Amino acid sequence: MFQDSPIYDRLVAERGDVPAGVRREADRLRREVEAVMLPLRPPGVPGAVLPPPPAPSSQWQRVHQLPGAGVP
Template sequence: MHEAPIYAQLISERGDVPLQVRSEARRLLRELGWILNADSSSTGRPPGSPAGSAPAPVSTSGSRSLPPRSPGRFVRSQT
């Protein structure tokens, strides 16, 4: 990449953010690859889960529901 003066100044002020993002993305890819490889070699169930049990049903009511939206939020304006 051809370095421009503004880029050098931004790096000195804020750090090399693109490099940090690329490094974090590589780390996450390695970690997810490890998880996916470990999962594909097993039965597909999370570690420690009983082999014959069915997943718990998802409740459609109760404490897991989303909070109500406030009025006026996410409302498109008519133009």
């Protein structure tokens, strides 16, 4: 990417190749996330992923509680 760049070469020598390290870490995280997400794939459908759960409603909803629960 930065061929013939003495400044970049010196920075790599002093600090390491940060962009390459970031790419390696991103690849590692991608593989880890893929492994975690595998259970969400329906059997027999390669590459398919189940749809995400529905978003919570922004409307008021009744909450079921036992009698006397939440009463001070």
